[in-house]
Amino acid sequence: MTKKALIVWGGWDGHEPKQVAGIFRDVLEQESFEVEVSDTLDAFADAEKLKELDLIVPVWTMGRIEQDLVNNVSAAVQAGTGLAGCHGGMCDSFRENVDWQFMTGGNWVAHPGNDGVEYAVNIKHSSSPLVEGIEDFVVASEQYYLHVDPAVEVLATTRFPITSGPHSLNKAVDMPVVWTKRWGVGRVYYNSLGHVANIIDIPVVKELMRRGFLWTAAGKVAAAGLNKKAAYTGMADNQL
Numbered sequence: 341m342t343k344k345a346l347i348v349w350g351g352w353d354g355h356e357p358k359q360v361a362g363i364f365r366d367v368l369e370q371e372s373f374e375v376e377v378s379d380t381l382d383a384f385a386d387a388e389k390l391k392e393l394d395l396i397v398p399v400w401t402m403g404r405i406e407q408d409l410v411n412n413v414s415a416a417v418q419a420g421t422g423l424a425g426c427h428g429g430m431c432d433s434f435r436e437n438v439d440w441q442f443m444t445g446g447n448w449v450a451h452p453g454n455d456g457v458e459y460a461v462n463i464k465h466s467s468s469p470l471v472e473g474i475e476d477f478v479v480a481s482e483q484y485y486l487h488v489d490p491a492v493e494v495l496a497t498t499r500f501p502i503t504s505g506p507h508s509l510n511k512a513v514d515m516p517v518v519w520t521k522r523w524g525v526g527r528v529y530y531n532s533l534g535h536v537a538n539i540i541d542i543p544v545v546k547e548l549m550r551r552g553f554l555w556t557a558a559g560k561v562a563a564a565g566l567n568k569k570a571a572y573t574g575m576a577d578n579q580l
Contacts, residue, residue: 343557344392345373348383349399355428357399359537364397367550373557384409390416394557401428402435410439417443418524420563422556426549427534431486445489445521445530451482453503455535459483461517463496470520470529470551471495474544481539484532485515492519492530496548518548520555527559 345368349361361377368375373395376383381400384390390412417423423444425431432448434440441447451457458480463471483498485507496518501508521528529552534540540549 343371343373343394343560345375345395345397345553345557346383346390346393347375347377347397347399348379348381349377349429350379350381351401351403351433352428355399355401355535356537357401357429360426360429360534360540361397361399363537363540363546364399364549364553367546368395368397368553371550371554381405381409384412387412387415390421391419393421394560395422395424395553397553398423398425398433399429400433402432405434405437405440407437407439410434410437410443414439414443414523417526417528420524420526420560422527422529422553422559423523424529424549424552424556426531426540427482427484429534430530431484431532442489443523443528445492445519445528446486446516448484448486448532450485450505450507452485452501452505452507453483455482456480457483457502459498459502461496461498461533462514464494466493466495468493468495468520470548470555471518474548477544479533479539479542479545481533482535483515484517486532488516488519489521492516492521494519518552520552525559525563527556527562529553529556 349357497514
């Protein structure tokens with residue numbers, strides 16, 4: 341069965357959302373997804389349609405969103421639809437909406453030094469196949485400082501501070517760059533890289549996103565299995 345993905349792009353143009361959405365579309369189509377691309381948040385209005393998707397990819401920085409649209413996305417992910425995105429397109433999307441931030445696992449608060457900071461991305465090798473075979477790498481871009489849900493599974497980090505600022509007299513911290521989490525029975529994936537399209541086009545970054553898309557989308561089938569087991573055993577999803 342063909343997997344279905346929805347990419348919704350918009351918000352602040354400085355993050356080149358249209359171009360990033362195009363790269364993501366190409367990646368997904370190469371993996372045989374049927375991809376719909378929308379430039380309006382109204383794409384989140386049909387709650388039942390969202391639940392039929394395998395993957396939702398937000399590429400929307402800042403702006404505001406109606407609560408019912410967030411509720412629709414949240415309900416779909418809780419039921420098994422995957423959610424994956426990057427940079428401000430997913431974790432600086434709607435600064436006033438804490439429900440969105442809770443679902444995605446974090447929110448942007450600063451990028452000391454702004455664009456062009458050279459920093460290392462350190463891969464956390466664990467049981468996760470999402471980073472298998474990927475080595476540490478260096479990128480020159482915005483280094484995202486985020487407030488992060490402690491429930492996430494961190495797959496890559498970056499060391500702060502690199503540049504001076506009011507934060508730099510604190511102890512060194514390893515800030516999550518890539519993480520996964522669960523929302524209901526759905527899977528969530530985030531990568532803080534991707535300030536502009538040419539960062540997403542870096543092979544290792546694109547590969548990380550490709551793996552994230554596939555992993556989150558695969559959660560739909562896994563969720564269906566959990567729901568069948570729950571029906572058979574009489575147990576709630578969160579007890580499985």
